[in-house]
Amino acid sequence: MAFKAYISVDMEGVSGLVHRDHVGRDGKDYEFSRRLMTLEANASIEGAFDGGADEVVVNDSHGTQRNLLPEFLDPRAQVITGSPKPQSMMAGLDDSFGAVLCVGYHARAGSQGILDHTISSQAVYDIKINGDSQGEMGLNAGIAAYYGVPIVLLTGDSTATAQAVELVPEIEVATVKESLTRYAAKNLSPSASQELIRRQSKLAVERREEIAPVQYEMPVTLTLQFMFSAMADVAELVPGVQRLDPLTVSFTSSDYLEAFHCIRALILMAGAVA
Ligand SMILES: [Zn+2]
Incomplete structure (x- = not known):
């Protein structure tokens, strides 16, 4: 059976990006930042294909969800762009996919990580699922589990990847920067970060059978x-x-x-x- 990989790409967890000037549409450093975001997406696409994917769908998951630069994206992948859309950061995911990869993710609201928030810095202080605080990966994991799909990889800063391991101990991660404060990090160079993401994406999709979907208790x-x-x-x-x-x-x-x-x-x- 053909293996389809799904890659959800956020921006705050991309190496080198630490401030609203990078990730805000009107930020002075936004244009080069979206290029770095696109290159990290490409690294994950390449890793997913290297790991055996027959098809890769990428979902632009940051802000307006119109950030990835189509002309620089790996032409083997299809990209979902724009918002609002059902399932948001998991738009287009269904049970035909075999693995979800989260690239450029950030720590949940109220934790000490780069640009920590959950969905909206303006509106959300905290979100809990069955009593436990969860960030965007936790929320998206519930959607993936609805379709029986595991989240096999998360890339981002050290706080985001630690939170991913807390929720899914067997997940693969790529820590591309160490958060020092909300707006400061020690970063891997773009090329080192992309190489790490490529390697970990390959490993993660190869290991997908070993990683279980996150099943929240119902209701x-x-x-x-x-x-x-x-x-x-x-x-x-x-x-x-x-x-x-x-x-x-x-x-x-x-x-x-x-x-x-x-x-x-x-x-x-x-x-x-x-
Ligand atoms: Zn974002």
């Missing part, structure tokens, strides 16, 4: 703590959403995708009162 409860109470005031208007305290709401479902989509929508709505 699943997603708890969302906002930055400001006005955001919870709006979220509470949605049927099925429970208000737990001034800043916090939750949603419970026996369908992980439904719960994820609800939380994703509440974060988008929060933007209206930010």
